[in-house]
Amino acid sequence: MPITVHCVRHAEGEHNLEPQDFTLLDPKLTPTGQAQCLALLNSGQIDQTRICVVAASPMFRTLETAHLVFGPALGNGHCNSQIQALADAQEVCDYPFNTGSDPLVLQARVSAANIPVDLSRVPEGWNTKPRGSRYFPARDTLETRARACREQLLELGRQLEKAGVVDPEIGLVAHGGILHFVTGDWEAAGTYSGTGWRNAEARSYTLIHTVEGASGEVKLVETVGSQERRGKRLNTEVTPEQEQGQEQLFELAMEAWENQGLHPLPLTSSAE
Template sequence: MPDPLLTKHGESQCAALAASFPHTSRITHLVASPLRRTILTALLSFPSLVEPPKSLKIITVPELQETSDAPCDTGSAPEVLEQDFGVGQWAGKVDLSRVKEGWNVKSPGSPWSPEPEKVEARAAVSRRFLRELGQEYEERTGEAAHIAVVTHGGLLHFATEDWTGFKKVKGTGWENTEWRSYVFGEGEKKESLVETGESCKRRAGSEIPLTADEERELNASIGGIKE
């Protein structure tokens, strides 16, 4: 099914996340993949943030779309998204300005294709966007930015450069509505996301993330994960 909406089960998972997520009040930005299910996940998981007094707009970022070219992972045309989220109950809550014509063309050679090098390039662009978004906010307000990103299990491995727990059959090591916390590194790692110790401990029982060398070794050992 092309660019499906959330199932009833998916909606219930969002409601559970909305009720249990402990850091909602700290969030300064909502960012999502422009696929319809991720936009809806953001809307339903953070309902208090898209309403007054915060009235955050969900910033859709095409580089955060899922990696494959399967119909379910291929987004809708901008005019369709505008019809779905630009009017009615979601009017004014979703920023689609970055979603341009052709963002959902995943043919070979396209910048949006599932070729590993293209996915890696998109992941790098998304990290840079998030870093600059946070920096702009911090320079303008003098306060720390806390950005909630709603995206896809496959893309998250590329974006975080963390392949721990990857399951080839599922295409990801992430569960639906699972959340983890990251900060940007320093120095040579300033363009990389580093999982916080609290997040590592919560999901893996250890405050020590894998080193860069360990990540490369793990990545290399999982044959074909980027195909």
Template sequence: MAPTVHCVRHAQLRDSFPFHDKIDLMTASPLRRTIYTALESFEPVFSMHPEMKLLALPDVQETSDVPCDTGSDPQVLREEFADKSVDLEMVHEDWNNKAGRYAPTNAALKERARAARRWLKARPEKEIVVVTHGGFLHYLTEDWEDSSTYQGTGWLNTEWRSYTFSDESHGDDLDGKALDGENFTLIETVESRERRGKEGPTPGREEQKTLYKKGTQGWDDQGLFQSQEERDAAKVPEGEEINGVRV
């Protein structure tokens, strides 16, 4: 049976999370802020399971390539967390190089989110926590409802939502592009939606395709989601403006 996945946007929430005693796998983006969130907010989980380590997953790192969304080199992380319950085995060299698999593009983000879902569904554990980032959570869950409510996300700091895997099978992504292989889909539980004031089930696949396009356009309108190279190219050049022309 596929696991229940509790998705968390990094921040403190120890007292508001009611399922500490059910968690049997803790994972997080390898960025320092998500690692510390997981260790501190889920300290009761680690206390109940002294042998458990937080597993750092490069595929759930943040979307952009700005410095605050770019992680540290593996050796730096190993030194910082040497005395803490953190498993950095999957944090390979160049995981923080925002190119290829980790590029800040829709295509790359959708693909690594799909890889993360496939990895999660294959796990033997029954209750998994994933501590990640506001922007990436929309790619991971494929839920784009209210995705531009805040700066680059529809998730509040400290917010957590619970998901199960759908039995549906989709041959294309939210752009309508054919997929090579299975696209496992996460569906937010009714209890989770009710807890945050949402009525009814999660929007269906076809509606999500529309919400996805609106969401990514909303991020572009906010000046987000571009790579650093694209942002630099969009900057107004230095100089004097004469009759609307920069000289």
């Protein structure tokens, strides 16, 4: 049975306003961002009656976005009523605006905002990114946690299937940079600051679990309907040639991000 994941980039946050303020810590959505969430909700692009679980990065703007975009799903009676916060879905870099709050502080913030969140997958230290740590912004660590994020989505989907849900659908709200790592799609990744995703943009994927290798691999393949909405070429599978092309697109994205003034990503998190 297919598992569908609707990936959403968070709506406009305070740090997205020009000129960008890199010193903001875990910023919230702007009024425009809140309106973007409601526009996505009202577009009907995502069938809220089909959503069975909503996951999100533990950053406040992603949790806000998840609550506004997937509010009807969270209250539809068969969806988990709490947003599942996934630390591995946090943003790429270690700028203050991409640094989350300590779990106790975050719990207080979401409680005050009446956002229902399960923080059981958010460990202490998730918001620190020293070299050598799981969350240090380097290509190897980012690919590792993107893989872990896909595996967590698969686990959530398998749990739904075991509960009798047919063709489960999951909502994931994350960030423009990490979504490229999670989806493996680097096309036009330098269109905006550090991403090819617009604020509050949604794309839909089928979660594929291959059986190659010792434990297999989990991939996300964009659905035909999602590609059509974006006016993209139609691909229903990922070929080796396409993966090689993605490597070239990744290099172009890294060059574009550096030209935008963002910190370059080292290949490895190990000490130099």
